Amino acid sequence: MRQLTLCLLASFLLSSAARAQGIPVFKIAPPPDSKVTFNVKASVPIDGTFDKWDATLTYPSTDVEAGVLDIKVQAASVNTGSGMKDGKLKSKDFFNADHDPYITFHSSKITQTGPTTFDIPGTFTIRGVSKPETLNLTASGTKGSGEGTITGTMAFDRKDYGMNSGIPFIKIADRVEVDVNLQVKRISGPPLSFKQ
DSSP states (O other): OHHHHHHHHHHHHHHHHHHHTTOOEEEEOOTTTSEEEEEEEESSOEEEEESSEEEEEEOSSSBGGGOEEEEEEEGGGEEOSOHHHHHHHHSTTTTOTTTOOEEEEEESOOEEOSSSEEEEEEEEEETTEEEEEEEEEEEESOTTSSEEEEEEEEEEEGGGGTOOOOBTTBOEEEEEEEEEEEEEEEEESOOOBOOO
């Protein structure tokens, strides 16, 4: 209880400090309003979503390129609609969810590449293996309104992360595409400053 109280107090103080300094504070809607999905080309389609995850977008200033995006997914929450596929994906051959319960992405920078497009390189970790990958994102919504949608894709080679196995009787490609659809709302502070 004491730890929960301290966490709530710290959260309140940080958000109060952000408001006092004129820093934009954003909230990313949790599932099911926002989604993290994936697909792999295979002889039998393999695509699904993750039911449990959270994401934060933190800004120290109004510069759109100054933000930090963090996404933390519970690997065991994978949902393909097939118990057999889910079980195989959670196993040590793929996500190894019992031993490495989280799949994470932590951005290292944000680069605005167009009026509403961004490249976000960062560290992607799955199965305890971390490598640099890049999210390509597009923001939509009315600038200055404080809310909108961020959609994008990151592709990676599963074998780079030790996922070398297959699924019996199913031929699977090495390339995995992860798609994000994040509903974002500015809950306090000034609007972001975009490049024109």
